[in-house]
Amino acid sequence: MATFAPIVVYWLYAGLYQIMLPSKLLSKYRLHTREEEERKNLVPLSTVIKRVLILQSLQIATAHFYFSITSTDFTSPKTIQHSIPIQILQIVVAMFVMDTWQYFGHRYMHHNKFLYRHVHSHHHRLVVPQAVGAMYNHPLEALLLDMGGGVASLLVSGMTPRTEAIFLCLASIKGVDDHCGVWFPPHSVFHLVFANRSAYHDVHHQSRGGKYNFSQPFFSFWDRLMGTHMPYVVLERPGGGYEAKMVKKRVEVTRQ
Numbered sequence: 001m002a003t004f005a006p007i008v009v010y011w012l013y014a015g016l017y018q019i020m021l022p023s024k025l026l027s028k029y030r031l032h033t034r035e036e037e038e039r040k041n042l043v044p045l046s047t048v049i050k051r052v053l054i055l056q057s058l059q060i061a062t063a064h065f066y067f068s069i070t071s072t073d074f075t076s077p078k079t080i081q082h083s084i085p086i087q088i089l090q091i092v093v094a095m096f097v098m099d100t101w102q103y104f105g106h107r108y109m110h111h112n113k114f115l116y117r118h119v120h121s122h123h124h125r126l127v128v129p130q131a132v133g134a135m136y137n138h139p140l141e142a143l144l145l146d147m148g149g150g151v152a153s154l155l156v157s158g159m160t161p162r163t164e165a166i167f168l169c170l171a172s173i174k175g176v177d178d179h180c181g182v183w184f185p186p187h188s189v190f191h192l193v194f195a196n197r198s199a200y201h202d203v204h205h206q207s208r209g210g211k212y213n214f215s216q217p218f219f220s221f222w223d224r225l226m227g228t229h230m231p232y233v234v235l236e237r238p239g240g241g242y243e244a245k246m247v248k249k250r251v252e253v254t255r256q
Contacts, residue, residue, distance in 0.1 A: 001161065001162070001165045002063065002067060002161055002164045002165035002168055003060055003063040003064055003067060004060070005165045005168070005169050006165075006168040006169050006171070006172040007056050007059070007060070007172075009169045009172050009173060010056075010134075010135070010172045010173075010175075010176060013131070013172070013173050013176045013177075014131040014132040014134065014176045015132070017131035017132075017176065017180050017182065018130075018131055018132050021034075021131075021181075021182070022034070026182055027240070027241070028240050028241060029182045029183055029184055029241065029242065030181060030182060030183075030241040030242070031128075031181050031182065031183050031198065031199060031202050031234075031241065031242055031243060031244055032128040032181055032202075032241075032243070033237075033239075033241065036128060037128040037130070037181075040127040040128050041125065041126050041127055041128055041130075042125040042126075042127070043125045043126065043136075045130070045132070048126070048130065048132055048133045048136045049132060051136055051137075052132065052133070052135045052136055054139070055135055055137065055139060055142045055146075056135070058139060058142060058143065058147070059142070059146075059147060062143070062147045062151075063147075066151055066154070067161065070154075070155075080160075081160055081162060081163075082160060082163070087159070087163045087166075090157040090158060090159045090163055090167075091157070091159070091163065091166070091167050091170070093156060093157045094153035094154065094156070094157040094159065094167050095153075095167075095218045095219070096219075097149075097152050097153040097156045097157065098149045098150065098152070098153040098171065098217070098218070099215060099216070099217070099218050099219050099221075099222060100222065101145070101148065101149035101152050101153070102145060102149050102215075102216050102217065103214050103215050103216070103222035103223070103226075104222075105144060105145045105148075105149070106120075106145065106214045106216065107214045107226075107228065109141065109145075110210060110211065110214070118138075119138040119140050119141050120137075120138070120141055122136070122137055122138040122141070123136060123137050123138070123141065124205065124210070126179075126205070127205055127206075127207075128181060128205070129178075129179040129180070129181050129198075129201060129202060129205050130179060130180075130181060131176050131179055131180040131181070132176075133179060134175040134176045134178065134179040135175070150168065150171070153167070153171075154167075171217055171218075174194070174217045174218060175216070175217045177197065177198065178196065178197060178198060178200075178201040178216060178217055179198070179201065180198050181198060181202065182198060183198055183199050183234055183242045183244075194218055194219065194220075195219065195220045196213075196215050196216065196217070196218060196219055196220040199232060199234050199242075199244040200213055200215075200220060200232070200244075201213065201216065202244045203230055203232050203244050203246055204230075206244075206246070208246065209230060209246060211228065212228050212229065212230035212246075213228065213229065213230050214228055230246050231246070231247050231248075232244050232245060232246050232247060233245050233247055
C-alpha cells in the first residue's frame with residue numbers, strides 16, 4: 001500500500017490541478033500566465049510526464065526493496081498500530097527528517113556547480129513550476145534526495161506500514177501543492193498550515209531566487225536558520241492572477 005498509494009495520490013492531485021488550470025475557476029489564481037509558462041519552460045508537458053513515470057518506476061523498485069526488508073504488511077495480525085497521538089508524533093518527526101535531508105541536499109546541489117549543471121538543473125528547466133512536474137528531476141537526484149529522504153524519514157520515525165503510507169501520501173500531496181503555480185487568497189489547508197507553499201517555492205524557481213528558499217516540502221525553518229530565506233510579497237497581476245515578488249526587507253503585505 002505504501003508503495004503505490006503515494007503515486008496514485010500524486011497523479012490524482014496533480015491531474016486535478018492540470019485539468020482545472022485552464023478554467024476560469026483557477027486561472028484567476030495563477031502565479032504565471034499560460035503564455036509565460038509556455039515561453040519560459042524548457043521542456044514540454046509530455047516530456048515532463050514521461051520523466052515522472054520513469055522516476056516513479058524507480059520509486060516503486062526502491063520502495064518494494066525497502067518494505068520487503070523492514071516492514072510487516074499492514075494487514076497482518078502481527079502489526080500493532082500505534083495510538084493516534086503517537087502516529088501524529090511520528091509523522092511530525094518524519095516531516096522534520098525529510099525537510100532536513102531535502103534542505104541540505106537541495107542546497108548542496110545548487111552550490112556544487114557540477115551537480116547543478118548535470119543533475120539539479122533538470123528540475124529548473126521548469127522555470128514556471130507545474131503540478132505534474134513536482135517530481136520532474138534527474139534520476140540521480142530523485143534517488144538521493146527524494147527517495148533517500150523518504151527512507152531516512154521512515155527509518156528515524158519508526159512508523160508502521162499504515163502510518164508510512166499516510167505520511168508518504170501527505171508528502172506527495174505537499175510536493176504537488178508547492179509546485180502547483182496557484183495562489184489561493186482564501187488559503188487552502190496547506191497554505192494555512194505551512195509557511196512553505198506555492199509562492200515560497202515559486203521564488204526559488206525565479207532567475208534571482210536560486211540561492212534562496214531551498215526548504216521543501218513542509219517547513220521553512222532551515223532557510224530562516226541558515227540565512228537563505230527570501231521574503232516575498234504576492235501581488236495582484238494586471239489582467240488577472242497573482243505574482244510573487246522578492247523583497248529585500250520584510251513588509252506586512254502577505255503572510256510569510
